[in-house]
Amino acid sequence: MRRVLLRAARGAGMGAVLLFFGFPILWMLLTSLKERIYLYQPGRWLFPPTLDNYMAALVKxxxxxxxxxxxxxxxxxxxxxxxxxxxxxxxxxxxxxxxxxxxxxxxxxxxxxxxxxxxxxxxxxxxxxxxxxxxxxxxxxxxxxxxxxxxxxxxxxxxxxxxxxxxxxxxxxxxxxxxxxxxxxxxxxxxxxxxxxxxxxxxxxxxxxxxxxxxxxxxxxxxxxxxxxxxxxxxxxxxxxxxxxxxxxxxxxxxxxxxxxxxxxxxxxxxx
Amino acid sequence: MGGSDYEFWVSVRRSVAYALLVTGGSLVLGMGVALLLHKTIRGRAAVTLIVIMPLAISHAIGGLMWKLMYNVEFGILNYVLESVFGLKVNWLSDATALYAVAVVGIWMAAPFVALFFLAGLQSLPRAPFEAARVEGASAWQLFRHLTLPMLRPVILVVTLFTIIDALRSFGAIYLLTEGGPGVATLVLPLYMYRVGFGYSSVLGKGAAIAFVLILLTMALAAVLVRLSRRPREA
The missing domain is CATH 1.10.3720.10 (MetI-like)
Incomplete structure (x- = not known):
């Protein structure tokens, strides 16, 4: 029982760590794939991805x-x-x-x-x-x-x-x-x-x-x-x-x- | 002169508060992460890579990303808060800005702490731990009486560099708040920038502030260095 609790606590800790450190980077990745109109709808996880931002950065x-x-x-x-x-x-x-x-x-x-x-x-x-x-x-x-x-x-x-x-x-x-x-x-x-x-x-x-x-x-x-x-x-x-x-x-x-x-x-x- | 002197002392206090928050938060969180990663064998490389990411990004770009997430109207943090609790927080307002900025500082500094503590943990000899475990020591006792003393040199060096960099940090705060609102996040490097490069530029005074900053850092560094050298000399 104690083992299971310990394992659960460790799992939760790991999840929190990954969320805190990883989420802003994930958010950056998502933002980079958004057209401008979707920038102002943070709750929208499904959107048609675009590479326009990368093209602008690389070419322009x-x-x-x-x-x-x-x-x-x-x-x-x-x-x-x-x-x-x-x-x-x-x-x-x-x-x-x-x-x-x-x-x-x-x-x-x-x-x-x-x-x-x-x-x-x-x-x-x-x-x-x-x-x-x-x-x-x-x-x-x-x-x-x-x-x-x-x-x-x-x-x-x-x-x-x-x-x-x-x-x-x-x-x-x-x-x-x-x-x-x-x-x-x-x-x-x-x-x-x-x-x-x-x-x-x-x-x-x-x-x-x-x-x-x-x-x-x-x-x-x-x-x-x-x-x-x-x-x-x-x-x-x-x-x-x-x-x-x-x-x-x-x-x-x-x-x-x-x-x-x-x-x-x-x-x-x-x-x- | 009186008004700007007030700003100077405010910025000294802001710098000390910011450095304490970031250093304390990063050390505790970084040690926790290092211990977690040390115990994890499967997938450690992948998790380490994710934890390192905030380090890998430039402070300027990282600061901007947090500014986007903190945004009152279209930031993801307020979106989540609003859909769960039905409230919105102005994260970068007078009352909370210093803490909000410190969270970003911790986000950027804790991976460095974790990386170095993990490296320290990995090169500790195993024999003392096994001996202590045979004697029936608890996990906390092992940590308190074996891990911490044996990591002491690494811990002190990491603390030293975390404090130095917290006191020098400029880019992320500049992009998040420019020291504001008002003087809420006006740490010394930003005050120096305002005085030295702002619209009524006084380069000499800016240099004087830089000198105060160096003295402050040196004093803290001296204490830490003395602590780190003592046991070896004895």
Whole structure:
């Protein structure tokens, strides 16, 4: 009896969770398929779907170019952030040296600034370096918020992994580096997945820098929202279509990363 | 000067209230979701993907979607309320706007918390749990005395970043209410935007507000960092 109740409670909890997190996205999908007249009839679940909003987003506003730019920037930035941040996190978690906490805090400091305050200095720098409106500029600037995040998140995960694991590996003839890549990184896979996906998402959705530092060649998806807030009001259908187009690549990346990094992980039941 | 000083202190209070609501709500909800997902084996990948969705959407677009759902006349929330209870709520009015905005903040932040807690739960060693279970520990005791202490580093880092991002959040609130009605949702970044980039732009004062915001964040970060470093140093 108690078992049944517990199972029912868990089912209800799961249902509530899926409703809260999933419904707004479902609503966005439905809105994107509605003609304008159906927008003002929220209770109408059955309506003739239209792809007009997607056609407008793709053809009239050329959203695919934005998606391509976002993909280049977010991928490049995630790879670079992980390469820099994960190694730094390992150093900060495993080696005791003077000023270690100061270094960690200094890295975090970069992330405390509201991005809107840094737009102007970055604009001047980019202008002097002739990097305005390029992918590489956004890839580099996004390091300012993603590297601190990777360092602090991965450091916490590394500290959860017992030191004995790599000590055993060192005794067995591994170098520091191979102990890191063969023993520590695999043990930290769930954290690596969560951190990598988060980096990609933050870079994919960044708005302020992208808006001010790009003009044509490197404009990213979030900046396209400006098209759809008009003086006549918000174009709900088109905005929703943009939202669906913008979310798809992220979900694909998350699913692929999940498969690559976490396949079979639940079966192993965590580290032994 | 007196009038705008009043607005400044209001916005400090709004920021603190918003950050507390979002951080508290996200931590509790995120931990609940992570525990649920940790126990679920079948369909976990699919559920995880649905839970991650609010993270995957840009704050601007997510904010607009909630604005559509909150709409008094043609929003889905009021449609459901009206057909079930026969009443309509003006969600973004003076009295409820801050909470309505905080719900959106939680919707966007809780998946991040859940994702990281789940990753933490998955890499915990199993042996202590099995030992405690053999000793007859209850599920609550396991959670309170094993899970929470062992997740401590991850919990503190996640709390740190949730607070930082709650204090910095701008896009969703801007699109939902622009800080209004009046000053109901005027958190510091929006006050800064009003002062620095509004129609009577005072860039210097905007920068000063940004500096106050950074100090506030640093103070909170310092407390959390101290908490997170203490047990390791001892």
């Amino acid at each position: 506003y050329g959203i695919l170019d934005y998606v391509r730019n976002s993909a280049i920037v977010a991928t490049g930035n995630t790879v670079l952030s992980l390469a820099v941040g994960v190694t730094a996190a390992y150093g900060l978690s495993r080696f005791a040296f003077r000023g270690r906490e100061a270094v960690a805090l200094g890295i975090l400091l970069a992330r405390l600034f509201p991005t809107i305050t840094l737009v102007i200095p970055f604009f001047v720098l980019a202008f002097l370096l002739r990097l305005l409106d390029t992918h590489i500029l956004l890839i580099l600037i996004y390091l300012t918020f993603n590297v601190p995040f990777v360092v602090w998140a991965m450091r916490a995960y590394f500290e959860d992994i017992p030191k004995e694991i790599e000590e055993a590996a060192l005794v067995d003839g591994c170098t520091r580096f191979t102990a890191f890549t063969r023993c520590i990184l695999p043990a930290a896979r769930p954290g690596l997945f969560a951190t990598g996906v988060m980096c990609f998402i933050l870079a994919w959705n960044e708005f302020n820098y992208a808006l001010f530092l790009t003009s044509r060649a490197a404009k990213t998806v979030p900046t396209a929202i400006a098209f759809f807030r008009t003086e006549r009001g918000i174009l709900w259908g088109e905005v929703s279509a943009l939202g669906v187009i913008a979310i798809l690549p992220v979900l694909v990346i998350a699913a692929v990363a999940h498969n690559v990094l976490l396949r079979g992980f639940s079966l192993e039941g965590g580290q032994q």
